Amino acid sequence: MALPEAGDAPEAARDATGEAELFREQVHLLYASLPPGLLVTLINAALLVFMEWQAVPGLRLGVWLLAVVVVALARYRLVADYRSTPQAHDTRVWARYYTLATLAAGSVWGASAVWLFPRALLPQVFLFFLLTAMTAAAVVSFAAVFAVALAFVIPVLAPLALRLSLADGRWHHAMGVVAVLFMTAMLLTARRVERTIATTLRLRLENRTLVARLQDETSAIHGLNEELRREVAARGRAADELSEREAYIRAVLEHVEEGIVTVDHAGCLRSLNREALRIFGYEESELLGSHFSQLVPPAERSEYARFLENRLARGGERLAGRGLEVNGLRRDGTVFPMELGLSAMSVGERRGFVAVTRDVTARRRAERFKSDLVATLGHEIKTPLTSALGSLGLLTETGAGMLTGDDARLLRMARSNMERLARTVADILDIDKHSGGPVTWVPAPLALLGLVEEAVIAETEYARQRDVRLALDPCSSALMIYGDHTSLLRALSYLIANAIHLAPAHTTVEIAVTSEMGLGVVSIRDCGTALPIEARARLFDARTEVAHGAGVAPYGLGAARAIAERHKGTVGYEAREAGGSLFFLRLPANMPRAGDKA
Missing domain, CATH: 3.30.565.10 (Histidine kinase-like ATPase, C-terminal domain)
Structure with a gap:
């Protein structure tokens, strides 16, 4: 069988050596993809025999399966010879051997459509789908050379289409037409895939010299880059360490629960972390460069100034310890209680201050609620509880002799539980009275x-x-x-x-x-x-x-x-x-x- 030249470029534009190498790569692809296909062929053959065992005489199935195995072994031997001594034959000879082996395999599978065609519809449908699926899979493996795909697709699908067309019933005729259309589509697909493979291989071969040259240039550039990298590495490490330390400090400041504000020696705001901006209700751009008194109620600004002067006069870095409660001013004009800690700092020749703040509005509200709750317990619960306990005590002392055993037991149980409840309420009040001190313990x-x-x-x-x-x-x-x-x-x-x-x-x-x-x-x-x-x-x-x-x-x-x-x-x-x-x-x-x- 004559093999067409791969590719579509005009003959005059081709280089003979390049085209020979291209065709050698195409044939190599055929042999490389054959072993997995042989395994799939044997599996499909065994599956076909299993599915048609009841529908086709066993002798036919056995002869056909033997033919499949013989052809598969011959093809495997061909692959082994090619891998061991590819130089034993010219590339076109190897291609011819491969095409003949593929033609034999396609003929054996095509014979199944005629010789093993069952009478029942379900096995017929299975045979149809098995042959078309094998053809679709084979196109991918054989499309590197179109002649090889042609040698498999036509021998497999043409007998199937002919057998279905000769059968009775419109379903068989429709399946025959589908087989013909599918065969045409597979051949067109194989041709297109062959062109794609040829183009890809040609580009790879044409660029091989360029790649080698680029590799040489890359090696030279790599040597220069290594030298430059060593020079830059020392500076980069120092810059990375500085950047990492700065990012770490910034992350800490942004995620602490206290607001942190820095002020220069003139009282101007230089930085505020996220919590400080949330507390005072400003955007950072609105405060940077402005005087810190913007965050203080107007009536208390002179008092703040005197406080800072007194603290600065004492010297030292810690100007105000943590826990000092003062008033702050939000952007919307709301005055709120806050805790303040103030420290002096120095950056080179420049001096400034660091203020640590915390909004304690919620804590003040909780303290008021606690006081109200304790007052309610003391008046609304303890007073009627004491009265009820006295009544139960009086009943226990005066009426014990008149009650039966169960009634007296229930009365004592009620008095015991009431006394325990009274002690519990008293303990709660005692905790608040001693500001968190221990409950009376005897x-x-x-x-x-x-x-x-x-x-x-x-x-x-x-x-x-x-x-x-x-x-x-x-x-x-x-x-x-x-x-x-x-x-x-x-x-x-x-x-x-x-x-x-x-x-x-x-x-x-x-x-x-x-x-x-x-x-x-x-x-x-x-x-x-x-x-x-x-x-x-x-x-x-x-x-x-x-x-x-x-x-x-x-x-x-x-x-x-x-x-x-x-x-x-x-x-x-x-x-x-x-x-x-x-x-x-x-x-x-x-x-x-x-x-x-x-």
């Missing part, structure tokens, strides 16, 4: 089991409301501890209440007191759903409020931990292997030595 020897029994009684009503039963282990240990009765009772109540909250209805929360390595341990078990890991990590954090969706009552656990730590103990949570949760409180079981401070 340590004494305590029976841990009795303390747990009180907590169980206090939470019995809450358990009844949630249809949960509280069960105290009768084998609990009788241990003595040393601590404050009120706060420990509160901590136990918090832990039991959370366990009740987690427990499903109609279940039991089990409570036990045990001894463990010199510690009294109160364990509270429920059989609900264990908490997720992310909720456990912040369960006892007093600063974080656990959401209701996490399954825990949103109060008390942080306070329980604080109470336990004050008694040199611990609280914790564990997920039970059998399901549910385990809250525990560990306290030292030994008595304090003489001389220890309570």
Whole structure:
């Protein structure tokens, strides 16, 4: 079969040596892409035999499959010979061998359209799609030389189109027309791809000399650049270090929570960080170069000036310590309270000042709210609570003999809970009265089991409301501890209440007191759903409020931990292997030595 010359340029414009090298590259592409194609050919042949095993006689399938394997082995041997000794034949001889081998492969596959054509429609459709898919894939591999693509596409698709055209039914005729159109499209595609490949290879060959020359020039330039780079590197490192240090300082100043303002010796503003601009409500361009008194209420500007003069007269770098509360003036004319810290600085021969400010409006508002809340607690809660507690005490003392056992127990429970609530309110008021000082703490020897029994009684009503039963282990240990009765009772109540909250209805929360390595341990078990890991990590954090969706009552656990730590103990949570949760409180079981401070 005659092979056409690759490319479309006029014959007179071609260089013979260049065209021969171009054709050699095209043939090399053919041989390089053949081994994967052989593997795909064998897989497709096996798939065709498998799909038509029931539709075509086995002898035909076996003979056809043997022909496919023989042709594939011959083509593989051809590739092996080419790779081992490509100089054994001229390039056109290798191309001729490849074309003949491809023609044989295409003929074998084309024979399947006639010899293995099944009667059933579904296997016919499968055969049609298999042959067209193989042709489409082969075009990509064989298009480097158009004659090779021609030698595969026509032998595969022409018999298929002829067989479909001779079959009965318009569906077969339509598929035959599609096969002819597909064959035409594949040939046009192969021709176009061959031109593209030839153009690409020609450009690569024509530019090879230019690339080599550029590489030589690049090597020379690289040597010069290396020398220049070494000279510039030393300066660059110093500049980078300076720039990095400057960027770091700028980033720190821009992200601190305080406003930082620099003022020169004449009182003019030289820089303001992001927080300072936010506090005063200005853009940077509006303030740079203006006098600092623009940020001070007019009525207080003379006082500011005297303050600075007095501080400067004392000398030293620290002119005003952190925490000095003064008034500032925002752009909209609002006067607001702020904390001020002022220091002197020197940059070379120039002197100036650094002012650190913080807007404390929110803190002042919170302090006022706190005062109002404490006043409300003192008047609106404590007064009626004291009256109710007195009434319950009177009922307990005068009516105990007239009440039945359950009624007397409920009355004592109500009085105990009311007393605990009164102590809690008193503690809150005591905290505010002492400006954050400790709540009154009265340590004494305590029976841990009795303390747990009180907590169980206090939470019995809450358990009844949630249809949960509280069960105290009768084998609990009788241990003595040393601590404050009120706060420990509160901590136990918090832990039991959370366990009740987690427990499903109609279940039991089990409570036990045990001894463990010199510690009294109160364990509270429920059989609900264990908490997720992310909720456990912040369960006892007093600063974080656990959401209701996490399954825990949103109060008390942080306070329980604080109470336990004050008694040199611990609280914790564990997920039970059998399901549910385990809250525990560990306290030292030994008595304090003489001389220890309570």
